[in-house]
Amino acid sequence: MGRIVLDKVTKSFGDVTVIPPLDLTIEDGEFTVFVGPSGCGKSTLLRLIAGLEDVSSGAILIDGQDATSIPPAKRGLAMVFQSYALYPHMTVRKNIAFPLRMAGMDKAEQNRRVEQAADVLNLTAYLDRRPGQLSGGQRQRVAIGRAIVREPSAFLFDEPLSNLDAALRVGMRLEISEMHNRLQTTMIYVTHDQVEAMTMADKIVVLHAGHIEQVGSPLDLYRAPKNLFVAGFIGSPKMNLIEGDEARKHDAHTIGIRPEHLSVSSSEGTWSGVVGVAEHLGSDTFFHVHDTGLAETITVRVDGEISFKHGDRIYLTPRNDVMHRFDKAGDRLP
Amino acid sequence: MARSVTTQRKTLNTVIAWGIGLLIFFPILWTILTSFKTEAQAIADPPVWFFFDWTLENYRVVQERSNYSRFLWNSVIIAGGSTLLGMMVAIPAAWSMAFVPSTQTKNILLWMLSTKMLPAVGVLYPIYLIFIQLGLLDSRIGLTLVLMLINLPIMVWMLYTYFKEIPGEILEAARMDGAGLRQEILYVLTPMAIPGIASTMLLNIILAWNEAFWTLNLTAARAAPLTAFIASYSSPEGLFYAKLSAASTMAIAPILIIGWFSQKQLVRGLTFGAVK
Numbered sequence: 001m002g003r004i005v006l007d008k009v010t011k012s013f014g015d016v017t018v019i020p021p022l023d024l025t026i027e028d029g030e031f032t033v034f035v036g037p038s039g040c041g042k043s044t045l046l047r048l049i050a051g052l053e054d055v056s057s058g059a060i061l062i063d064g065q066d067a068t069s070i071p072p073a074k075r076g077l078a079m080v081f082q083s084y085a086l087y088p089h090m091t092v093r094k095n096i097a098f099p100l101r102m103a104g105m106d107k108a109e110q111n112r113r114v115e116q117a118a119d120v121l122n123l124t125a126y127l128d129r130r131p132g133q134l135s136g137g138q139r140q141r142v143a144i145g146r147a148i149v150r151e152p153s154a155f156l157f158d159e160p161l162s163n164l165d166a167a168l169r170v171g172m173r174l175e176i177s178e179m180h181n182r183l184q185t186t187m188i189y190v191t192h193d194q195v196e197a198m199t200m201a202d203k204i205v206v207l208h209a210g211h212i213e214q215v216g217s218p219l220d221l222y223r224a225p226k227n228l229f230v231a232g233f234i235g236s237p238k239m240n241l242i243e244g245d246e247a248r249k250h251d252a253h254t255i256g257i258r259p260e261h262l263s264v265s266s267s268e269g270t271w272s273g274v275v276g277v278a279e280h281l282g283s284d285t286f287f288h289v290h291d292t293g294l295a296e297t298i299t300v301r302v303d304g305e306i307s308f309k310h311g312d313r314i315y316l317t318p319r320n321d322v323m324h325r326f327d328k329a330g331d332r333l334p
Numbered sequence: 335m336a337r338s339v340t341t342q343r344k345t346l347n348t349v350i351a352w353g354i355g356l357l358i359f360f361p362i363l364w365t366i367l368t369s370f371k372t373e374a375q376a377i378a379d380p381p382v383w384f385f386f387d388w389t390l391e392n393y394r395v396v397q398e399r400s401n402y403s404r405f406l407w408n409s410v411i412i413a414g415g416s417t418l419l420g421m422m423v424a425i426p427a428a429w430s431m432a433f434v435p436s437t438q439t440k441n442i443l444l445w446m447l448s449t450k451m452l453p454a455v456g457v458l459y460p461i462y463l464i465f466i467q468l469g470l471l472d473s474r475i476g477l478t479l480v481l482m483l484i485n486l487p488i489m490v491w492m493l494y495t496y497f498k499e500i501p502g503e504i505l506e507a508a509r510m511d512g513a514g515l516r517q518e519i520l521y522v523l524t525p526m527a528i529p530g531i532a533s534t535m536l537l538n539i540i541l542a543w544n545e546a547f548w549t550l551n552l553t554a555a556r557a558a559p560l561t562a563f564i565a566s567y568s569s570p571e572g573l574f575y576a577k578l579s580a581a582s583t584m585a586i587a588p589i590l591i592i593g594w595f596s597q598k599q600l601v602r603g604l605t606f607g608a609v610k
Contacts, residue, residue: 052506073512085507089525098521102512146511156510 001063002154002186003028004049011044014053018044019210026188031180034190035197036207036233042190043158045207046054049188050156051075063153063290078147079156082163084139086131092142093127099150117145137168148179154186156180161196173200194234198222206230231256237286237301239324242294252325252333259286259301259320269315273298275308289314351368362586369393371577376575392580400563402584409559411474412549413542417535420489425531428493429519433502443494446487454547463551472554480552481542483563488541489534496530497523541591561586
């Protein structure tokens with residue numbers, strides 16, 4: 001079980017309020033991702049749940065029990081840190097067994113569980129090495145192994161993939177998702193990478209300056225961002241935001257159109273501009289279009305290879321059915 | 335010709351370094367040399383350097399007149415005891431300052447260091463009286479306590495700078511893994527800080543071993559360590575330079591040997607944090 005409820009939780013460091021009153025419920029078995037730019041309070045929030053920081057006010061309930069003043073060791077949660085935080089003086093085996101040893105489990109059972117975890121994580125060959133002798137990906141696996149052996153009620157991940165190179169990151173992302181499917185344990189995952197958020201989450205919590213901007217499934221956030229912040233943060237490349245006359249035509253202060261919701265032509269369209277940079281990814285192509293009179297740059301994403309070159313005139317037509325409209329305060333208009 | 339300049343510079347630096355090294359070592363060398371001379375040669379003018387009648391007479395006399403091993407044993411107990419006791423206080427203190435600092439941590443550290451700025455003699459009288467009251471005068475327990483308290487600021491400071499280098503996330507990981515405070519310090523922090531702890535202990539043993547002010551003022555016979563052993567040969571009425579030197583050599587020999595074998599560790603400890 002691992003249902004976590006934050007009830008009017010706040011956190012201040014001295015006079016600085018990092019998290020104003022915040023309510024959030026994380027259901028048992030859910031994969032929840034906290035996402036936001038750096039300094040938005042997502043890591044602090046995770047550390048509050050872990051118990052590594054004390055809340056300034058409010059309560060944290062784990063499975064209905066008030067855990068606010070329970071020390072981290074007794075909350076039954078496991079955490080994977082950005083720096084892996086392995087014990088450098090212990091072998092991989094001892095690292096993974098550490099939480100079991102702290103729980104006073106007998107040696108045979110410890111070994112059984114460590115070997116089982118090592119088997120799942122492909123670490124069997126490295127059990128007698130020290131963390132210093134492992135690669136980044138292997139260290140990350142050890143950190144995960146240390147978390148899974150104790151069968152926690154929830155896993156907390158603090159930007160666990162940001163120290164890995166791009167290829168490994170994609171691989172580990174899949175592994176963590178698969179692990180969630182297999183274990184069905186609550187997971188809370190902190191990242192600033194919206195791609196990780198979109199691909200892994202059951203539920204995304206978008207944070208900004210300690211506030212929750214929006215909570216929802218990845219597609220909810222993609223289809224109906226509640227405000228300009230979420231609109232700009234979720235989706236890659238970023239949504240194009242247009243103000244002024246063009247927005248007023250749609251009875252809005254700002255309109256948003258995603259790069260993939262624009263069609264291109266070399267002869268006709270609603271808007272026109274000049275191609276600045278063209279990024280050819282093979283599977284799709286991004287054009288950064290200037291001189292449209294709408295915004296400084298309009299980004300367009302088209303499938304496959306389309307040959308527009310730098311300086312070519314390009315015509316763009318937005319799909320009106322997926323256009324987002326926002327009022328002056330930045331909130332979504334129905 | 336850049337290269338030759340560098341080589342010249344290097345040679346010069348080496349010569350200067352050796353010069354300074356020998357200058358610092360000279361008193362010890364002279365003490366050791368003198369300990370093998372006769373009393374007459376010890377005060378000869380001009381001084382004799384290496385060509386004299388090497389003799390072990392002084393060591394024999396010193397050994398006869400006073401019981402070296404009793405002083406040695408007292409030194410070992412006082413230096414070792416104050417170090418162990420100090421570590422038991424300093425490790426948790428440095429832990430809390432390094433990993434759960436408050437707004438006053440820096441001030442407390444500075445305040446602790448400021449106690450080292452007070453001349454020891456300034457508190458001799460009150461401490462002497464307290465010792466009389468508690469019956470600690472001329473006791474090994476009393477001296478151990480005083481030396482522990484005197485060196486505590488240095489121990490805490492050294493350990494603090496060491497602990498600061500240990501990533502806090504590792505300790506947090508231990509907390510998440512179910513370790514209580516005692517287990518966290520015992521199984522995670524201490525093994526990671528072994529080099530720092532070792533050099534702190536080593537430095538502290540040396541400081542306690544050589545400490546003369548308190549050991550001389552608070553002991554008489556029973557608890558007197560090697561510093562008192564040396565002092566007993568510097569009598570104002572007689573010229574016993576050779577015997578004084580022999581006693582000194584015997585007193586510093588153990589610590590010199592320990593220091594020699596652990597110099598690498600010691601240098602690393604003293605420069606830790608400054609180099610990285």
